[in-house]
Amino acid sequence: xxxxxxxxxxxxxxxxxxxxxxxxxxxxxxxxxxxxxxxxxxxxxxxxxxxxxxxxxxxxxxxxxxxxxxxxxxxxxxxxxxxxxxxxxxxxxxxxxxxxxxxxxxxxxxxxxxxxxxxxxxxxxxxxxxxxxxxxxxxxxxxxxxxxxxxxxxxxxxxxxxxxxxxxxxxxxxxxxxxxxxxxxxxxxxxxxxxxxxxxxxxxxxxxxxxxxxxxxxxxxxxxxxxxxxxxxxxxxxxxxxxxxxxxxxxxxxxxxxxxxxxxxxxxxxxxxxxxxxxxxxxxxxxxxxxxxxxxxxxxxxxxxxxxxxxxxxxxxxxxxxxxxxxxxxxxxxxxxxxxxxxxxxxxxxxxxxxxxxxxxxxxxxxxxxxxxxxxxxxxxxxxxxxxxxxxxxxxxxxxxxxxxxxxxxxxxxxxxxxxxxxxxxxxxxxxxxxxxxxxxxxxx
Amino acid sequence: xxxxxxxxxxxxxxxxxxxxxxxxxxxxxxxxxxxxxxxxxxxxxxxxxxxxxxxxxxxxxxxxxxxxxxxxxxxxxxxxxxxxxxxxxxxxxxxxxxxxxxxxxxxxxxxxxxxxxxxxxxxxxxxxxxxxxxxxxxxxxxxxxxxxxxxxxxxxxxxxxxxxxxxxxxxxxxxxxxxxxxxxxxxxxxxxxxxxxxxxxxxxxxxxxxxxxxxxxxxxxxxxxxxxxxxxxxxxxxxxxxxxxxxxxxxxxxxxxxxxxxxxxxxxxxxxxxxxxxxxxxxxxxxxxxxxxxxxxxxxxxxxxxxxxxxxxxxxxxxxxxxxxxxxxxxxxxxxxxxxxxxxxxxxxxxxxxxxxxxxxxxxxxxxxxxxxxxxxxxxxxxxxxxxxxxxxxxxxxxxxxxxxxxxxxxxxxxxxxxxxxxxxxxxxxxxxxxxxxxxxxxxx
Numbered sequence: 001x002x003x004x005x006x007x008x009x010x011x012x013x014x015x016x017x018x019x020x021x022x023x024x025x026x027x028x029x030x031x032x033x034x035x036x037x038x039x040x041x042x043x044x045x046x047x048x049x050x051x052x053x054x055x056x057x058x059x060x061x062x063x064x065x066x067x068x069x070x071x072x073x074x075x076x077x078x079x080x081x082x083x084x085x086x087x088x089x090x091x092x093x094x095x096x097x098x099x100x101x102x103x104x105x106x107x108x109x110x111x112x113x114x115x116x117x118x119x120x121x122x123x124x125x126x127x128x129x130x131x132x133x134x135x136x137x138x139x140x141x142x143x144x145x146x147x148x149x150x151x152x153x154x155x156x157x158x159x160x161x162x163x164x165x166x167x168x169x170x171x172x173x174x175x176x177x178x179x180x181x182x183x184x185x186x187x188x189x190x191x192x193x194x195x196x197x198x199x200x201x202x203x204x205x206x207x208x209x210x211x212x213x214x215x216x217x218x219x220x221x222x223x224x225x226x227x228x229x230x231x232x233x234x235x236x237x238x239x240x241x242x243x244x245x246x247x248x249x250x251x252x253x254x255x256x257x258x259x260x261x262x263x264x265x266x267x268x269x270x271x272x273x274x275x276x277x278x279x280x281x282x283x284x285x286x287x288x289x290x291x292x293x294x295x296x297x298x299x300x301x302x303x304x305x306x307x308x309x310x311x312x313x314x315x316x317x318x319x320x321x322x323x324x325x326x327x328x329x330x331x332x333x334x335x336x337x338x339x340x341x342x343x344x345x346x347x348x349x350x351x352x353x354x355x356x357x358x359x360x361x362x363x364x365x366x367x368x369x370x371x372x373x374x375x376x377x378x379x380x381x382x383x384x385x386x387x388x389x390x391x392x393x394x395x396x397x398x399x400x401x402x403x404x405x406x407x408x409x410x411x412x413x414x415x416x417x418x419x420x421x422x423x424x425x426x427x428x429x430x431x432x433x434x435x436x437x438x439x440x441x442x443x444x445x
Numbered sequence: 446x447x448x449x450x451x452x453x454x455x456x457x458x459x460x461x462x463x464x465x466x467x468x469x470x471x472x473x474x475x476x477x478x479x480x481x482x483x484x485x486x487x488x489x490x491x492x493x494x495x496x497x498x499x500x501x502x503x504x505x506x507x508x509x510x511x512x513x514x515x516x517x518x519x520x521x522x523x524x525x526x527x528x529x530x531x532x533x534x535x536x537x538x539x540x541x542x543x544x545x546x547x548x549x550x551x552x553x554x555x556x557x558x559x560x561x562x563x564x565x566x567x568x569x570x571x572x573x574x575x576x577x578x579x580x581x582x583x584x585x586x587x588x589x590x591x592x593x594x595x596x597x598x599x600x601x602x603x604x605x606x607x608x609x610x611x612x613x614x615x616x617x618x619x620x621x622x623x624x625x626x627x628x629x630x631x632x633x634x635x636x637x638x639x640x641x642x643x644x645x646x647x648x649x650x651x652x653x654x655x656x657x658x659x660x661x662x663x664x665x666x667x668x669x670x671x672x673x674x675x676x677x678x679x680x681x682x683x684x685x686x687x688x689x690x691x692x693x694x695x696x697x698x699x700x701x702x703x704x705x706x707x708x709x710x711x712x713x714x715x716x717x718x719x720x721x722x723x724x725x726x727x728x729x730x731x732x733x734x735x736x737x738x739x740x741x742x743x744x745x746x747x748x749x750x751x752x753x754x755x756x757x758x759x760x761x762x763x764x765x766x767x768x769x770x771x772x773x774x775x776x777x778x779x780x781x782x783x784x785x786x787x788x789x790x791x792x793x794x795x796x797x798x799x800x801x802x803x804x805x806x807x808x809x810x811x812x813x814x815x816x817x818x819x820x821x822x823x824x825x826x827x828x829x830x831x832x833x834x835x836x837x838x839x840x841x842x843x844x845x846x847x848x849x850x851x852x853x854x855x856x857x858x859x860x861x862x863x864x865x866x867x868x869x870x871x872x873x874x875x876x877x878x879x880x881x882x883x884x885x886x887x888x889x890x
Binding site for chain 2: 018024027031032033035036038043048067074075077079093095096097099101105106109117123124127130133138143157158169170171172173177283284289291303306309311314318321
C-alpha cells in the first residue's frame with residue numbers, strides 16, 4: 001500500500017452521492033463547526049443552476065432574486081468557456097509576464113474616470129478593502145477610518161472592524177481606529193441633498209483629528225446597499241466628498257455590490273452619486289463567482305502603498321481569474337445587461353408601487369436597476385419596522401420557489417438583487433407570488 | 446448606442462493578441478503600478494503549460510522546477526475537468542446546503558490527527574493565517590504572536606506583520622504584537638535536537654508575557670521552507686511544541702508550502718516534525734492554482750472563534766473550489782504522487798551530492814521529497830553566502846530553459862520545488878544543465 005493510500009484512509013463508500021437535508025445540516029456542524037448559519041428556516045439544498053434559476057436535490061425549481069455573485073447569470077456559458085479554456089491552457093502567478101491581466105485592467109479602467117488608472121487584483125473583496133485601508137494609511141500617515149454603522153466590508157482582521165453590526169469579539173485592538181456615522185434613511189429621516197450626512201462625516205473627522213488618531217479615510221458603499229439602499233437622488237454624495245477632501249482624507253468607495261452596472265443607470269454607483277473616489281474596491285460579481293476582487297486607484301496611490309512593501313498575491317490576477325473577469329465585462333456588453341437592469345428595474349419598481357396600493361404593510365418602495373425592494377412596516381404612520389413579518393414573508397416565498405432575503409438596519413427591507421439577465425417575466429412571477437404571500441400572511445397574522 | 450457600449454468605450458482593436466516583452470513590461474507599470482517585480486533579469490512570457498513544462502510566446506519550452514501551486518501538474522486534466530464540470534453545473538455560496546464542501550472537509554481531515562476535525566475554507570493562505578491568528582487571540586485572550594524572522598505568511602494587514610524580511614511601512618500599528626526568533630540553520634549553526642530553537646521560543650514567550658502583551662501563538666512552517674529548509678531530523682519540533690503548550694499558547698503550523706505531500710515522507714510536514722498543531726493553515730497547492738485556502742482546527746477552537754463573530758467568506762468553500770480541491774487529493778492518491786516525491790527527491794539529492802563533489806561552490810545539499818536545493822558559498826570553510834553568484838546561476842538556468850529560484854536568509858540557496866509529477870528524467874535534465882552552468886560560471890566569474 002502506498003504512503004498516500006495509507007494516509008488517505010477515508011473509506012470512499014462513506015460518501016453518499018447526496019446527503020438528506022438532515023444529514024447535510026448534521027455534517028455541516030460536524031465538519032465546519034457549530035453556528036455556521038444557513039438561509040431560511042428550512043435551508044435549501046441547491047444542486048444545479050442556470051441563468052436566474054436554481055434547482056434543489058428534489059428537482060424543484062427556484063427563481064433566484066437574491067444572488068448578485070453570478071452577475072451575468074448562473075453558469076453563464078461565456079464565463080464557463082473562458083474558465084475552461086484558460087484553466088486547460090495556463091494558470092500561473094503574476095511574476096511571469098502575461099497579457100490576460102493587462103487586457104483586463106485596461107478594459108476595466110477604461111470604463112472609469114482617468115484618475116482611476118491602476119489596479120491590484122486580489123481573490124476577494126475583503127482582500128481589496130484590506131489593501132484600500134492600508135493605502136489610505138500610507139498616503140495620509142494617519143489611521144482613523146470612518147464608515148456607516150450597519151454596513152459590511154469584509155472578513156479580515158482589519159476590515160471586519162468596519163462592520164459595527166457584526167462586531168468581532170477579537171481583532172488585535174484594531175477597533176480603536178474606527179468611527180461610525182449613521183447611514184442615510186430616506187424613508188424615516190430624509191436628507192434630500194446629502195448635507196446632513198456630510199455634516200455627520202465632518203463631525204467624526206473632527207473627532208478623530210481631535211483625539212490624535214487623525215483622519216485617514218471614509219469607506220462607503222455609494223448606494224448603501226446593505227443599509228437598505230435609501231432613495232438618494234443622483235449627486236447626493238457630492239457634499240460628503242467635499243468634506244473628506246477638505247480634511248485631506250481618502251475617499252474609498254466599496255463597489256463590491258453596487259458596481260458592474262447593478263443600479264442600471266451607471267456602470268459605477270459612485271458616478272451616479274456624483275463623485276470620484278480616490279480608491280475603488282471590487283469583488284463579488286467581478287468574475288461571476290470565480291474568486292476575484294480588486295482595488296483600483298491612481299498610480300500615485302498604488303506606488304505609495306507599494307513603497308517599502310512588496311505586496312504580492314499568489315492567486316491574484318492569475319490568467320484564469322482574468323479570463324473569467326474579462327468574460328463578465330464582455331457579457332455585460334454583449335447582452336446589454338446594464339440597460340436590461342434599468343428596464344426591468346423600472347418595471348419592477350412600478351409593480352412594487354402597485355402592490356403598495358394593495359398592501360398596507362408596504363411602507364416604502366426603493367431601488368435602482370436590479371437592486372430594489374420594499375420596506376415592510378406595522379403602520380404607515382408609525383413606520384414601525386415589521387421585522388418578524390419580513391422573516392415570514394421570506395420563508396413563505398422560499399416555500400413557493402422564490403429566493404430572496406432582507407436587509408437594512410431594521411432587517412425589514414426586502415432585498416431583491418437578482419442576476420443581471422432577470423427579465424420582466426421573472427419580475428411578474430416574483431410579484432404575483434409576493435402579492436399572494438402578503439395577502440395570505442396579512443389575513444393570517 | 447447602449448449605456449454599456451458607451452461606458453465600455455475601449456477600442457478592442459487596441460488589444461494586441463500578444464504584446465512583445467518590452468510592451469508587456471511597459472503595460473505592467475502602466476496598469477499595475479510601478480515596482481511590481483518579475484522573476485529573472487529577462488522576465489519570461491509564459492503562454493501555455495502542461496505537467497512540468499512551460500512554453501513561452503516564442504514556443505520555447507522550459508522545465509518547471511519552481512512552481513508548487515500547480516501541485517499535481519500544470520493543467521492537470523482531472524482538476525481541469527472537475528472545475529469545468531462544476532462551473533457549468535453550480536457555483537454558489539455556503540449559506541445553501543451542498544455536499545461538495547462536506548465531502549472535501551471529510552476527506553481532508555481524515556488524513557490528519559483526530560483533533561484536527563473541523564475546517565473553515567477561504568480563498569487564500571493569507572485569509573487562512575488571518576483567521577488562525579484571531580483564533581489564537583480568541584482562545585487565549587492574548588495577542589503576542591511569535592514567528593521566525595525570515596519567513597512569509599501572507600499579505601493581509603495582520604499577517605504581513607509576520608514577515609520581518611518584508612516589513613510593511615504601514616499596518617495600523619499591528620507590529621507591536623509580533624516577536625521573532627532566529628530560524629534554524631543546520632548548515633551554519635547546528636541544533637540537532639531542536640532544543641536551542643525551543644529555548645529561543647521560550648525566551649520570546651517570556652518576553653511577551655513580561656511586557657504584558659501575553660503569549661497567544663507561535664506560527665511556523667514546520668519545514669521552514671522559506672528559510673532554506675534546514676536539515677532537521679524527524680521529530681525536531683517536539684521540544685518547541687512542549688514550550689508552547691507549557692506556556693498555554695496555541696501552535697499554528699502554516700503548511701501552505703510544506704503540506705499535501707511535498708516532503709515525500711508524510712502528507713503533512715508537522716507529522717514529520719513529530720508534532721500536532723492546534724491550528725493548521727493551508728493554501729497554494731490546495732486546488733492546483735484555483736484560489737483556495739483553509740484553516741483546520743479542533744471544533745472547540747473553531748467554535749470559540751465563531752462565538753460572537755459570524756465569519757463568512759462569499760467565495761470560500763464554493764462548489765467549484767471544493768471540486769478542484771477534491772480533484773487534487775484524488776490525483777495525489779491516484780497517481781501515487783507522494784511516493785513519487787520521495788523517490789525522485791531521494792534521487793535528486795543524490796545527484797546534487799555528486800555535483801557537490803565536482804563544484805566547490807556547493808556548500809550544502811538539503812531537502813526532503815520535492816523540496817530540495819543547495820546552498821552556494823564562496824568558500825566551504827568560511828561558508829560565506831554566494832548570493833550574487835546564485836543570482837547568476839538562476840538567470841543562466843532560465844536562459845537554458847530551466848525555471849527555478851533562490852531563498853533562505855542569505856538568498857543563496859537554490860530553491861527547487863517542482864510540481865509533484867516531476868520525474869527522474871526531469872531531475873537528470875535539471876542537474877545536467879546545472880552541472881554545465883556551474884562549470885561555466887565558475888570558469889568565467
